[in-house]
Amino acid sequence: MKKMNWFLVVIMLFGACFAACTDDDDNGGSWDGESVTVDCDPYDAWSYFSFKEGKTVKTLKVKSMEGAVTGVYYGDLSSSTLIKNTDSLLMVINEGVGDTVVISFPACEIGGMSGTETTGASFSLKAIAKKEGNVWNISSEKSVVTMEKEDETTTDYYMSINGTIGTTKDADFSLALYMNVKAMEDGGMQMNMGGTFAGESTGKTYGVDGDETSFDWDIAFHRYDIKTNGGAAVMLQTTDLESVTSASVTGESFTSDVDGEVMVDMSGMMSGFVGYQPTKVNEVLAKWVTATPTGSMPPYSYEINGKVFVVKTAGGEYAKLRFTDMSDATGKNEAATFDYEFPLK
Incomplete structure (x- = not known):
């Protein structure tokens, strides 16, 4: 559903x-x-x-149990190009249909080419999450994602996200986020403005506390x-x-x-x-x-x-x-x- x-x-x-x-x-x-x-x-x-x-x-x-991929995550993004607020960056994962998950970054600070910065930027992209052993394997194809900004402007990017998320509480997660302005890439300029997003797993699943x-x-x-x-x-x-x-x-x-x-x-x-x-x-x-x-x-x-x-x-x-x-x-x-x-x- x-x-x-x-x-x-x-x-x-x-x-x-x-x-x-x-x-x-x-x-x-x-x-x-x-x-x-x-x-x-x-x-x-x-x-x-x-x-x-x-x-x-x-x-x-209803009680929450660890191990699912869905949840609220905080981590550090090792990027000096586009997303500026790399400390405790917020990522949210919600389930989609089947193996699909929706990965969102609802509150980013974006650095512009002119040196100006925009706070309150947000974007979401879809990925596939499959559990293998003690990790969730996250994979997505590069696709066009629209970033919305607080000044009500938008910019289209090519994005993808790939990596792993541990299935137990406080296990490591490491996700490679690729980002490039669509107009730049379409014009022949290949530049990864993303980086590696890492932190500790906080995924949750839910069930009744009883039989x-x-x-x-x-x-x-x-x-x-x-x-x-x-x-x-x-x-x-x-x-x-x-x-x-x-x-x-x-x-x-x-x-x-x-x-x-x-x-x-x-x-x-x-x-x-x-x-x-x-x-x-x-x-x-x-x-x-x-x-x-x-x-x-x-x-x-x-x-x-x-x-x-x-x-x-x-x-x-x-x-x-x-x-x-x-x-x-x-x-x-x-x-x-x-x-x-x-x-x-």
Whole structure:
């Protein structure tokens, strides 16, 4: 799945904080059966719910683990040509698709040919990261990269980055950064304005701090993300929870969970890094909240999808549910409230 850049993540976070939540308790008629509110701690935890017990049976925090290539790095760039602030230069690595990573330098000081310097320059390039033994091998073809500067001007460069990053905390990394102004190279002037970027590895990966298989649960919540415990789900085209029976799902196509990821670490967000946890997600149940772009601030408005969902558990039983609220008693967007029936009659 594609990752969002850090600016879009900031926008999403602001949108979540200022979302206009809709309470749809009356959507589809009254309900006299079971209703429950599940705490959805934002970003750093999963809450596991059991239909049979009618409650959250466990909450597991998300922890970071060393060894991944993604993360926030600081190092020294041995270059006297272009990038001037070589001490503790910031580099951010985010995942792309497959083996692709996006390597960004979000805050550089660039020396000009005339002797002037520009602070606040930034650029990003794509590379391939493959783990071999105790290192990540980083490789990229030379390609055109646009450098953006604080004065809103841009310059195109030929760039590539190649080298290794250790898989353990504080292991060495060494990356050769090639840079040359495109217009100069196109004119026949070959000059490497980059250098060797070196420091200590700080890559991270993420997982829950516990064993999801050690207890019984049916669905788990992480903010607006939902997954099942080996089950599947379908969204019906009705808002009337009372009318849905076991006969209603005859012939319906249920969707199982798929491999995905969720945002779990915002600590490096202002540097451009967001940590993702690889996990199963159910793309049907994820539709319980609808985000609509506003074109202004806040950038999104959020509302409950009042349709009825049916979950088929791993044991072959069914539960019907309709979400009615996305906030807790204080009004914060940190909970999921839904009416439900289990087992479905």
